[in-house]
Amino acid sequence: MPALSSIFNALCVLVTAAFVLTFVPGLRLRERSLLSVRDRGTALCVFLILGLIEELSDSHSGWLNERIVTVCAAGLVAGPWVGVVVSVFATWLAVSYDGLPLESIGISMLCGGLAGGWLNRRRPRLAEHPFTGFCLTVIVSWLRGGLTMWYVSSAPPVPQIFEQMGIAPVLQGLGTALILAIVAHVRDRDEQSKAAVSAEVRALQARMNPHFLFNALNALAALATVAPREIPRAAGRLRHFLRASFDQHERVLVPLREELAVVHAYLDIESLRLGTRLKVEEMIDPGLVEVLIPPFSLQPLVENAVQHGLQSSAKAGRLRLAVHQEGQSLEMRVSDDGQGVLSADVEKIFFSANSQVHSLEVLRRRLHGLFGRSFRLEVSSHVGHGTTVSLSIPLRMQFEVSGRSFESDAATPGHLASS
Numbered sequence: 001m002p003a004l005s006s007i008f009n010a011l012c013v014l015v016t017a018a019f020v021l022t023f024v025p026g027l028r029l030r031e032r033s034l035l036s037v038r039d040r041g042t043a044l045c046v047f048l049i050l051g052l053i054e055e056l057s058d059s060h061s062g063w064l065n066e067r068i069v070t071v072c073a074a075g076l077v078a079g080p081w082v083g084v085v086v087s088v089f090a091t092w093l094a095v096s097y098d099g100l101p102l103e104s105i106g107i108s109m110l111c112g113g114l115a116g117g118w119l120n121r122r123r124p125r126l127a128e129h130p131f132t133g134f135c136l137t138v139i140v141s142w143l144r145g146g147l148t149m150w151y152v153s154s155a156p157p158v159p160q161i162f163e164q165m166g167i168a169p170v171l172q173g174l175g176t177a178l179i180l181a182i183v184a185h186v187r188d189r190d191e192q193s194k195a196a197v198s199a200e201v202r203a204l205q206a207r208m209n210p211h212f213l214f215n216a217l218n219a220l221a222a223l224a225t226v227a228p229r230e231i232p233r234a235a236g237r238l239r240h241f242l243r244a245s246f247d248q249h250e251r252v253l254v255p256l257r258e259e260l261a262v263v264h265a266y267l268d269i270e271s272l273r274l275g276t277r278l279k280v281e282e283m284i285d286p287g288l289v290e291v292l293i294p295p296f297s298l299q300p301l302v303e304n305a306v307q308h309g310l311q312s313s314a315k316a317g318r319l320r321l322a323v324h325q326e327g328q329s330l331e332m333r334v335s336d337d338g339q340g341v342l343s344a345d346v347e348k349i350f351f352s353a354n355s356q357v358h359s360l361e362v363l364r365r366r367l368h369g370l371f372g373r374s375f376r377l378e379v380s381s382h383v384g385h386g387t388t389v390s391l392s393i394p395l396r397m398q399f400e401v402s403g404r405s406f407e408s409d410a411a412t413p414g415h416l417a418s419s
């Protein structure tokens with residue numbers, strides 16, 4: 001019973017350590033070589049504390065030696081230098097406080113840390129497998145037991161040999177496998193969640209493109225009546241839009257300049273139809289044209305300003321488009337001087353699925369899937385004073401994105417202001 005109690009306590013410690021490791025961002029990725037210095041430092045602290053717990057508890061006298069598990073898991077999870085540092089620390093504890101022979105402990109611990117680190121660097125997919133951790137730990141445990149018996153003058157009794165070379169290595173191998181299995185399970189769940197978010201974002205993006213195409217064809221039909229000579233030019237702008245649409249279909253984020261090209265294509269078509277009734281003012285920081293934004297995120301704001309704000313007015317209208325940086329956020333604002341709406345009707349008019357204008361609910365869901373709570377989509381409108389739609393997203397440059405999905409918080413969608 002004391003032995004079982006010691007094993008149970010050790011397993012609880014290992015599970016806790018594995019759970020803490022799942023909070024290290026780099027360990028949630030398949031590419032272990034992408035671990036940052038901060039991630040490796042965090043993992044090192046976890047494994048050093050785990051090795052220290054072995055000394056502070058009474059489990060070092062039991063069958064499940066947490067130090068061997070710690071050294072092997074450190075190399076497999078965080079790389080060679082973390083494995084070496086942890087092995088040196090574990091050796092120092094075993095020799096200084098438990099009086100174990102330096103030769104046997106030092107050689108076995110160093111081999112465990114280096115072998116795990118080598119697998120992490122050279123065979124990362126193999127290193128993350130729980131069975132690999134089990135086999136490596138069993139081998140290191142056998143090496144440690146054999147060297148310990150070699151340096152001891154008197155041979156230990158047969159039951160003790162059976163424990164050191166039979167039961168203990170298996171239990172320690174299972175401990176390492178447990179840590180790797182927990183980390184792998186959390187990583188797989190993260191990847192599944194990110195894949196589901198990415199699929200939803202692409203599906204929602206695909207729903208937005210036909211809406212613009214429908215309005216563009218309506219504009220061409222109107223031109224056939226009021227200005228038939230302008231149809232070839234409008235058709236050319238529509239071709240540019242379709243090309244941009246096809247190019248952006250497989251991308252979650254695009255440079256701002258590409259989104260502005262789509263906006264300009266739309267405004268060119270509408271200006272041919274509306275003539276002098278449409279006036280556009282742009283205030284865009286030229287240093288931001290390469291920042292990344294979701295495709296078709298700015299265009300629906302402009303489309304709503306034209307369709308709802310300006311087209312509904314008989315007089316000439318002014319559309320203002322502003323893009324600037326505010327701290328670590330990209331701020332985009334589209335405003336018109338149309339009739340405006342009651343603040344109480346903003347949600348129904350702009351975010352309803354049955355809205356007569358381009359519903360922003362699809363865009364809000366896309367942004368939530370990409371940025372969690374790190375975005376803001378607000379609509380401010382007053383009767384007789386026009387409407388302003390503001391969009392704020394995290395500032396991302398092209399060199400910051402290397403195929404990774406953005407971290408998403410499981411929270412409510414962006415705040416909608418009605419002031």
